[in-house]
Amino acid sequence: MPAIKARKARxxxxxxxxxxxxxxxxxxxxxxxxxxYGRVLGWQFRPGTRGAEFCSIALAxxxxxxxxxxxxPQRHVPVxxxxxxxxxxxxxxxxxxxxxGATLAVGPLEVGKGRGALAAxxxxxxxxxxxxxxxxxxxxxxxxxxxxxxxTRDAFESAIFYGEVFGWAPDRPGGCDISxxxxxxxxxxxxxxxxxxxxxxxxxxxxxxxxxxxWHVYFPVRDIEEVTAAAVAAxxxxxxxxxxxxxxxxxxxxxxxGGLFTVATVQGTVPDAx
Numbered sequence: 001m002p003a004i005k006a007r008k009a010r011x012x013x014x015x016x017x018x019x020x021x022x023x024x025x026x027x028x029x030x031x032x033x034x035x036x037y038g039r040v041l042g043w044q045f046r047p048g049t050r051g052a053e054f055c056s057i058a059l060a061x062x063x064x065x066x067x068x069x070x071x072x073p074q075r076h077v078p079v080x081x082x083x084x085x086x087x088x089x090x091x092x093x094x095x096x097x098x099x100x101g102a103t104l105a106v107g108p109l110e111v112g113k114g115r116g117a118l119a120a121x122x123x124x125x126x127x128x129x130x131x132x133x134x135x136x137x138x139x140x141x142x143x144x145x146x147x148x149x150x151x152t153r154d155a156f157e158s159a160i161f162y163g164e165v166f167g168w169a170p171d172r173p174g175g176c177d178i179s180x181x182x183x184x185x186x187x188x189x190x191x192x193x194x195x196x197x198x199x200x201x202x203x204x205x206x207x208x209x210x211x212x213x214x215w216h217v218y219f220p221v222r223d224i225e226e227v228t229a230a231a232v233a234a235x236x237x238x239x240x241x242x243x244x245x246x247x248x249x250x251x252x253x254x255x256x257x258g259g260l261f262t263v264a265t266v267q268g269t270v271p272d273a274x
């Protein structure tokens with residue numbers, strides 16, 4: 001991962017087409033998830049406003065960070081964090097997803113003041129799309145995720161898929177720009193801030209058959225040792241803290257219901273989440 005820097009909080013969210021606009025945890029026990037993330041990351045919670053799927057909104061210093069919703073018993077899917085990407089037209093985006101051989105699992109549906117859908121790319125990584133009003137939230141701002149990373153078998157092939165679905169392209173005005181750096185594809189917004197990364201094998205190498213493709217969420221923390229200890233005490237599991245290539249350190253955590261995420265120290269100011 002590149003060096004992670006916090007951005008100054010803003011009052012409004014810039015809705016760049018194709019950029020991440022939200023993340024949500026779908027879990028079996030919302031109250032249990034609130035207890036875990038409250039203890040580990042210091043979040044507070046309020047009722048959601050987008051409908052039944054988003055049962056609560058997590059807050060860091062009063063600002064939206066993420067959503068937590070309930071997995072119904074009929075949906076036999078694992079607990080997981082899911083990123084949502086802003087689109088101008090959910091129906092058109094859903095059609096592009098189908099045309100490219102991926103799976104549209106849910107929607108598009110009317111949800112609150114917008115329309116959303118859940119999909120899986122051709123390798124099975126789950127993601128969402130969102131058309132409409134967004135909360136004051138953006139990657140790298142405050143306690144929101146510092147970056148989203150797709151861990152997949154072939155980053156180059158995935159970049160083609162997502163680029164066609166969301167309009168990612170080098171030097172594309174008004175949208176996200178992509179570039180190929182070492183073994184990652186970097187996605188940046190209009191200001192040049194990294195909002196997502198796609199990581200597989202090197203561009204020229206064969207895909208890694210052992211990778212289970214999925215989107216991974218990075219949350220900012222001050223004291224990573226304290227956070228990982230709190231995660232274990234709250235019933236989760238934490239891998240050892242490891243240094244990042246360009247500074248700082250990170251650790252992968254599994255929450256008490258099996259949801260995976262990463263915490264990372266950042267350069268700049270973040271809310272006091274341990």
